[in-house]
Amino acid sequence: MLVFEWGESMSYRKLPLASLVVNPANDRHGELENETAAIAQLFATQELHMRSLAKDLVAKGEIFEPPLVFPSGDRYIVADGNRRTTCLKLLATPRRALTVELQEFFADCRKNWPGDFPDKVECRVKTDRDRVDDILFRRHTGVQGGIGQSTWNDRMKANFVIRTxxxxxxxxxxxxxxxxxxxxxxxxxxxxxxxxxxxxxxxxxxxxxxxxxxxxxxxxxxxxxxxxxxxxxxxxxxxxxxxxxxxxxxxxxxxxxxxxxxxxGVLPQIALKSKTSPGTPTPAPRVPHPIPAPPRPPVWPHLIPNVSYGVTWSAHLQRHRAIWEELQYKLDLGETPNAVSVLLRVLLELSIDNYVKRRQLTNVQEGDKLANKAGKVADHLHAASKIDKKYLGAIVKLKQGEEIVSLDTLNRYVHSPNFSVSPDHLNMLWATLAEFIVLCLEA
Structure with missing residues (x-):
């Protein structure tokens, strides 16, 4: 059957399954580094739905809605239909599943496929990526227990808006x-x-x-x-x-x-505040009318305050982002201080490692302790005029093990069975480390 659309004809084509790429920038999870990471994320968040969908594909012996794809070199990126495509790929090659249990599940499902397993899939092909996004924006309205399309939640919608x-x-x-x-x-x-x-x-x-x-x-x-x-x-x-x-x-x-x-040198510089010229009289300050003080907002219960730090979450920062969001929105600092301390330690080290890798710092060795790596990164940030001497001193001070609020304290939170975790200390650590971590993530 030929399908005609405005300005396009023959938009449906049978494509080799091997030529389809599960989208690493799927708005269900945000940008990841490759297809393998995208498949892993789908199962990490929707394993039961993925299993239900695989069983349904096998029972019917077909997919009822062709994936929406766009060309990328000699392959095709799946813009919509990534769950279906993933299931077909794992049915075709069960060993690509991420765990032995899933490999056995897809191998058993494959045995029940009626007739010959297809090596080609009918797809809706769009070369205009803006058109692809327009189609995506109008979809995703029903779950049906995992067999139908899953409705986007607020995070998924936000990923779409940020990307497009x-x-x-x-x-x-x-x-x-x-x-x-x-x-x-x-x-x-x-x-x-x-x-x-x-x-x-x-x-x-x-x-x-x-x-x-x-x-x-x-x-x-x-x-x-x-x-x-x-x-x-x-x-x-x-x-x-x-x-x-x-x-x-x-x-x-x-x-x-x-x-x-x-x-x-195209990007603009930060604007300098204008100075009052000599002799210009300073206007008398206005005396405001007293107004009732607004009610104080409730105390934010998480380690990272509810403000935007301006981090651009690239694909290679997907795990960093997940940890950040747990610390900012999910883990209650008062109720789970041990979990918060461990995740803060992980976020700090992953962020430092990101800076070392992206900036190719040769003076950081694999066996360096966290405090030493932090010091070397801080020195590099200072040399690049990203932090001032005062903040460099604050980071260097954190290296001193005798300080209560120090990187040694953070290590002892993780490794010592006799060290009590203090939410106040964690808050002070975050207040000092926040700018450093953001700069490491933005490397």
Missing amino acids: GKGGGLNVADEIERRLKDAKLLPGRKIPRSNLNRLLSAESLRNRLGISVRKGKRDIIRDEQETLTALHRVANDLASRTITLDDIWDTESKLAYIDALETE
């Missing part, structure tokens, strides 16, 4: 286009707004280009002229098709583009 810039209640591109027009900096060709919204879908990325969008309010947060110049460059790159959708498809590629602009 669609459906988030914002239109950053409109505001940028208006500001560029007022400054007479619009490029000659039309700016692809969807691509601009995608590029600037995360607050941390917008901040690097000098703008902020919070609670519906749009601000320029760096030197205004330099910000407009940088936005003109981005708009021109997109309008001229120097940068296309393929170049800013996921967080890694967005960061690579913005990092390249930083290397070129």
